[in-house]
Amino acid sequence: MESRWAESRGLRDANLPMRTLLIACGNPLRRDDGAASEALRHLAQAPNRVLRSVRQLTPELAEEAARFDRVVFLDADAGAARVTIEHLGPGFGRGASLPRSPLTHFATPAEIVALSRGLFGFAGEALLCRIPARDFSLSANPGGADLSANTLRFARQAAAELENLP
Amino acid sequence: MSKRLMIEPVTRIEGHAKISIQLDDAGGVESARFHITEFRGFEKLVEGRPFAEMPGIMSRVCGICPVSHILASSKAGDMLLGVEIPPAAEKQRRLVNCAQILQSHALSFFHLSAPDLLLGMDAPPEKRNIFGLLERDPDFLRRGIRLRQFGQRIIELVGGKSVHPACSGPGGVHRRFTTEQRDEILSWIPEALSSVELALSRLKPLLDGFAAEIAHMGNFPSLFLATVSREGGLEYYDGTLRIIDDKGNSVADGLDPRDFSTYLGEASEDYSFVKFPFYRPLGYPKGHYRVGPLARLNVARFAGTERADRELREFKQRGASEGTAAVCESFHYHLARLIEMLHMIERIEELMHNRELFEDSIQARASLNRREGIGSCEAPRGTLFHHYWVDANGLMTKADLLIATGQNNQAMNMTVEQTARHFIGSIAPGTQPDDGILNRIEAAIRCFDPCLSCSTHALGQMPLVVEWIAADGIPLGRIARAS
Numbered sequence: 069m070e071s072r073w074a075e076s077r078g079l080r081d082a083n084l085p086m087r088t089l090l091i092a093c094g095n096p097l098r099r100d101d102g103a104a105s106e107a108l109r110h111l112a113q114a115p116n117r118v119l120r121s122v123r124q125l126t127p128e129l130a131e132e133a134a135r136f137d138r139v140v141f142l143d144a145d146a147g148a149a150r151v152t153i154e155h156l157g158p159g160f161g162r163g164a165s166l167p168r169s170p171l172t173h174f175a176t177p178a179e180i181v182a183l184s185r186g187l188f189g190f191a192g193e194a195l196l197c198r199i200p201a202r203d204f205s206l207s208a209n210p211g212g213a214d215l216s217a218n219t220l221r222f223a224r225q226a227a228a229e230l231e232n233l234p
Numbered sequence: 235m236s237k238r239l240m241i242e243p244v245t246r247i248e249g250h251a252k253i254s255i256q257l258d259d260a261g262g263v264e265s266a267r268f269h270i271t272e273f274r275g276f277e278k279l280v281e282g283r284p285f286a287e288m289p290g291i292m293s294r295v296c297g298i299c300p301v302s303h304i305l306a307s308s309k310a311g312d313m314l315l316g317v318e319i320p321p322a323a324e325k326q327r328r329l330v331n332c333a334q335i336l337q338s339h340a341l342s343f344f345h346l347s348a349p350d351l352l353l354g355m356d357a358p359p360e361k362r363n364i365f366g367l368l369e370r371d372p373d374f375l376r377r378g379i380r381l382r383q384f385g386q387r388i389i390e391l392v393g394g395k396s397v398h399p400a401c402s403g404p405g406g407v408h409r410r411f412t413t414e415q416r417d418e419i420l421s422w423i424p425e426a427l428s429s430v431e432l433a434l435s436r437l438k439p440l441l442d443g444f445a446a447e448i449a450h451m452g453n454f455p456s457l458f459l460a461t462v463s464r465e466g467g468l469e470y471y472d473g474t475l476r477i478i479d480d481k482g483n484s485v486a487d488g489l490d491p492r493d494f495s496t497y498l499g500e501a502s503e504d505y506s507f508v509k510f511p512f513y514r515p516l517g518y519p520k521g522h523y524r525v526g527p528l529a530r531l532n533v534a535r536f537a538g539t540e541r542a543d544r545e546l547r548e549f550k551q552r553g554a555s556e557g558t559a560a561v562c563e564s565f566h567y568h569l570a571r572l573i574e575m576l577h578m579i580e581r582i583e584e585l586m587h588n589r590e591l592f593e594d595s596i597q598a599r600a601s602l603n604r605r606e607g608i609g610s611c612e613a614p615r616g617t618l619f620h621h622y623w624v625d626a627n628g629l630m631t632k633a634d635l636l637i638a639t640g641q642n643n644q645a646m647n648m649t650v651e652q653t654a655r656h657f658i659g660s661i662a663p664g665t666q667p668d669d670g671i672l673n674r675i676e677a678a679i680r681c682f683d684p685c686l687s688c689s690t691h692a693l694g695q696m697p698l699v700v701e702w703i704a705a706d707g708i709p710l711g712r713i714a715r716a717s
Contacts, residue, residue: 124298
């Protein structure tokens with residue numbers, strides 16, 4: 069009761085763990101593209117944590133993100149050599165130029181965060197976790213995960229690092 | 235010496251698209267092509283799997299229109315079982331189909347196309363995006379997100395989740411619809427209707443400012459193909475196929491979608507990995523056709539709901555005013571999308587008051603009765619076909635999908651060529667096209683809202699790069715369009 073009262077007034081008890089939304093992006097049908105979902109699978113259930121696994125980031129995630137203290141995006145990255153976790157600050161992705169492919173039906177993490185801040189009042193922390201991935205061929209296991217050995221290891225490492233977030 | 239202007243992707247691993255523009259010696263456009271690398275791996279993926287698994291597997295092809303694949307797949311399964319599904323199941327499938335189209339169109343219009351339409355094709359790239367729209371009109375953007383949420387919420391209610399919902403399978407659906415779900419959906423209707431009508435009121439006055447784009451971005455005669463009801467009205471789940479020409483004449487009517495392979499063929503071109511569907515009696519390329527919102531509104535004689543009928547009558551006047559009877563300008567896919575959104579909301583509301591939706595029987599039970607099953611429905615981008623072959627044990631031996639985006643392939647190519655020819659032709663020879671011209675070429679493709687997730691099973695990134703390459707292969711310049 070007390071925490072809801074505080075929440076309704078924009079106050080937050082610093083002793084409470086941050087309410088975190090973790091969004092894994094990727095298609096497990098394409099082997100290592102399912103790395104983010106695999107990382108989520110290795111995260112422990114916690115009352116302050118909500119896990120989402122999506123194929124693409126889409127704008128309605130912006131409203132959901134606004135209800136949390138922190139949002140973490142997880143994605144397989146063909147260009148990454150190691151697991152990284154970086155902050156998405158207020159100006160992330162805006163830059164002088166934001167060219168965009170006309171052929172995509174998804175938003176970037178930066179766009180989701182910008183929408184969440186600009187439209188729904190998100191004032192929390194935004195992070196992007198990149199998981200190295202190499203093999204995006206069609207999975208032989210349409211019903212489950214089928215990561216390459218290295219990416220599986222990276223996914224577990226990502227889960228461990230996210231588990232240790234304050 | 236001719237120059238080739240390449241718009242090439244920087245691919246992540248595979249699955250990419252490319253625009254190539256061949257210039258002549260005078261700097262005009264000789265030809266232009268839109269290349270899609272289509273992924274055809276699903277035939278192998280599904281081999282040996284039980285056909286009952288197909289809706290679940292096929293829904294994972296695409297994260298944008300999974301429901302369309304689920305429905306087409308379920309209908310193919312219905313045919314394999316040899317059943318007619320209960321009315322409650324049919325109503326649920328119609329409901330999620332409406333929701334799917336609504337949310338997909340909302341994403342396309344408000345998120346992908348609105349920056350061009352509301353901020354202008356020549357707006358600076360750093361402004362002509364979601365951030366610019368956020369600064370200019372946050373309420374408009376918020377309404378678009380809410381519309382998509384509405385569609386997603388319906389899918390989640392019916393299927394248990396909005397991503398890869400378990401909303402349908404061979405023989406019927408999986409759960410009964412409740413009055414609580416009805417009440418929640420009905421509570422969204424007023425806001426949804428007002429949002430789409432606001433979008434229509436914003437778009438229509440802007441169209442006069444896009445006269446050049448309307449005239450030269452995919453404005454050409456073609457056939458149009460879509461599903462219609464028995465009375466010839468808009469139909470998205472189950473009906474017959476109708477084809478008209480640009481004069482509005484009926485070329486074919488009452489076609490059974492299950493016979494699609496007998497009247498739709500696929501041609502190949504040496505510059506593309508993607509096939510080019512065509513209407514067989516007219517051959518290729520004369521028999522090329524368009525599908526999707528523009529085609530559906532052209533083909534149907536009426537909508538069947540009050541607000542959409544009013545908009546449809548006005549929409550059809552655009553074709554009449556140009557003397558073609560059909561609306562041939564691809565730019566009007568945007569307007570057609572909004573009208574369809576209006577119609578979807580009205581249909582959703584109607585379904586909430588249909589007593590059959592709440593009946594207990596939701597599944598027709600049978601064993602395998604056929605070795606070949608075909609299912610089709612109208613997906614957001616056009617008519618979708620799933621064709622399955624199974625062995626005596628119901629295990630898949632072959633699958634063939636004819637996807638909407640692929641059916642618009644020839645039209646997209648013609649659109650790119652026409653757009654490039656006009657807008658590059660309007661600048662001094664030898665001048666590098668500016669960002670506004672490049673954006674118009676991309677915007678031309680955006681009219682069709684191609685879902686390359688389906689055809690390429692894209693990994694989520696589809697950047698494009700424009701390269702100027704001389705005939706001797708020396709690159710002269712580069713414009714990046716990274717995602």
